[in-house]
Amino acid sequence: HVGWHNAAGAPKLRGTPASLALLAMPRACVLVAAALGLAAARADAFGGASCPAGVSSCGLAQDTLLLQTRSERSVVQHAALERTPAPLRSSDKVFLKVPSTGKRLTIEPNGHVHTWWDHTGRWQKLTLERAAGDGEVRSGDEVYLMGWTDKRITVQGQRVHARWNHKGAWQRFVIELPGGGDGPIMPGGTVFFKAHTGKRIDAADPKAPGTVRARFTHKGSWQKFVVELAEEGSR
CATH class of the missing domain: 2.80.10.50 (Trefoil (Acidic Fibroblast Growth Factor, subunit A))
Structure with a gap:
């Protein structure tokens, strides 16, 4: 239920279930919240980490960092293989x-x-x-x-x-x-x-x-x- 109005006349929500709160939010805010939630879920799935309290966008940063780390690891492994000498062969x-x-x-x-x-x-x-x-x-x-x-x-x-x-x-x-x-x-x-x-x-x-x-x-x-x-x- 709607509790009271602020000075601008916009309704303020108090004691409203989460589903009704989403309906009351502007459409753009809902889309942003959904995107941030998806990024955080992906970060949890790959890295097992959660955002600190009050930080809603760290999932996306974690996802980017994970990809960068994997790429750097691949480069290091490839360089190590190139440095490893092969055994001598006939005709060398x-x-x-x-x-x-x-x-x-x-x-x-x-x-x-x-x-x-x-x-x-x-x-x-x-x-x-x-x-x-x-x-x-x-x-x-x-x-x-x-x-x-x-x-x-x-x-x-x-x-x-x-x-x-x-x-x-x-x-x-x-x-x-x-x-x-x-x-x-x-x-x-x-x-x-x-x-x-x-x-x-x-x-x-x-x-x-x-x-x-x-x-x-x-x-x-x-x-x-x-x-x-x-x-x-x-x-």
Whole structure:
């Protein structure tokens, strides 16, 4: 029921049910109230949050903030995936760096192999070939190392050279992670190369700087190489 009138003559409501109060409100106010209620409901559904007392429009702001947060999270996740390096694959071009000296395995035109220089040029670039064919290179795989001369690194006794293009036992190495197992070989990872003799390539003897040989079965600092991705092969 209508209680009393104000000075302007407009009825003021007192004790009126909510449905009658809505009928008494101007149409524009009803539409605004409905829109704000819908926005708040959507915010509650997604974020589980309610507006503070006396604030009727925070639902819309919460909805916008939720969409922005989801978008930013998606961008961060995508960037993280792009930064994550993929395992090395057969035909990738790599450098082999001796971690204790910073020098890289080098093949000269005459097939001489050494680690005198820290260059990342043509003479240092090797093609990593998986003996079993295309695919991801993993610890325990047999691989070949082909130089820019199209000759492959060869172990002949204790000597290491790159004078032949053969793909035989003398050119075949088992690539190994320090911890063993069969995990993927990642760019920047440390590896060993075990020859057909059971000996591993070493290139960090301080008494013979730059000399590359295959003398010992050890998996020590002299035998370590960091495999660096120079360029991707055919993937």
